[in-house]
Amino acid sequence: MSSYSGRVNPRERRAARHQPPNPEAAADPRPRRRKAPITVEQVVDTALGVVATEGYEALTMRRLAGALDTGPASLYAHVVNKADLDELLIGRLCAALVLPEPDPAAWREQIRGVCAQLRDQYLKYPGISRAALAMAPTDLETMRVSEGMLAILLAGGVAPQAAAWAIDALLLYVAAYCLEAAIARQRAAHEDAVWVLDREELERRLTALPAEAFPHTVRHAGELTAGEGHDRFDFTLALMIDGLAHRGIGEPNR
Amino acid sequence: MSSYSGRVNPRERRAARHQPPNPEAAADPRPRRRKAPITVEQVVDTALGVVATEGYEALTMRRLAGALDTGPASLYAHVVNKADLDELLIGRLCAALVLPEPDPAAWREQIRGVCAQLRDQYLKYPGISRAALAMAPTDLETMRVSEGMLAILLAGGVAPQAAAWAIDALLLYVAAYCLEAAIARQRAAHEDAVWVLDREELERRLTALPAEAFPHTVRHAGELTAGEGHDRFDFTLALMIDGLAHRGIGEPNR
DNA sequence: TCTATATACGAACACTGTTCGTGTCAAGCT
């Protein structure tokens, strides 16, 4: 019980992130002691730098400490956990999203735009969406995002229950899509090269399957391997949003 | 290059799982040498047992070796990798799925049923869906599942391109849904209890948020936290399948 | 100037996946 007092120890800072903001504590009257002490912002910044260049798998406490010219133990003065660090990264990432003012006429483009922003953020830091899946649902930054998405859907006339569940589904899908992309990327990076296939080689493998056991896969190998860029992503989002438009407007829940 | 010859070494066995099946090699004429040697099936069985009772996080090579009364090195005679073990587990899991004969009139219930089966398998082995996300797309057992799903959708009149992408989206969502559930379960298990919330406590926290910043979240805290059992799962699947029904039938691709 | 104390960090612990080299035992050949 020696080395942490009062306000700035990481456990309390973490708890504050999940608590309703307390206006009277916002003053933050304590100036920093050192001339150049390691701050949480600095830790988060360099961590995001590591993830952006080397991927989330490379973000170890030692690697991060090395990037800050220190040892791993020093990080635990600013961060409770690796999980806590993950939360901070996702929080920073969510804070970068711009949430549009809801426009009832354009709710579909708006919700699609928010999801695309989130997707691009996830892909900018490959593999970080794994941390997003593990987040507690009470983090303030992530709740800011879901609040914004909820506002868009409600303005568009989607029924509240459908809107709530759709946000969950959309966030889950975006995270999974980016996680899968990151895993594929990483496998392409350091695995023995023979094991990873490009689209054409994959299509060739599919057509080479025995036609009696895999008739449809063989016949439609082209469709199964199709999709440049984010075509699959756009398709799935359109599927869910269109489903919402047909189901959610004006009808009772479910 | 001393200790592996001919056919049964794990690297070739793994490669065979991703290659079209070779009928003339199916004889497997070599009987087992020992009286009770460790077999791959035995390894997979005990691994699934460990995952079912203690979760995927607990499935370490040492833990698995201990369950087989041996050391970790012995496992590498039957398994290339931990990734290879993961593939074997997912393969075993996919082999347990029963794929219905496609019925054009009931394609929606059929595809929903396959997804529900997969969900139940994933949840039976908590956290294993993480391994499913990392799988190479050429594994024969997983392709058997997507072949079956493709057959159902095509029989239902869904356009081939929409069917192919929808299968991808459905598999991705099911895996992510179960992964999130497993992560929440594990957090509830060994984390400091205060950090995990039940539905009512979560709703209370949401309503306690400042109404200026989170108006919709506060107002619809009930809807946001609603959903017993697999309500959210059913909702999302219905969303995607309904979207498919409206979009995919009879129309050109996309 | 001197003390109090918040911060930084080297060293260590208990883990992880994986490999090397050796030991052991059953099968096939002479």
Place this chain on the structure above:
DNA sequence: AGCTTGACACGAACAGTGTTCGTATATAGA
């Protein structure tokens, strides 16, 4: 029957991981 062969099992070790303990340091206030 005896011997060789080679597939299998496994102890020990290596390079990593997250995390904690105790100590050293350097600053802020008296």
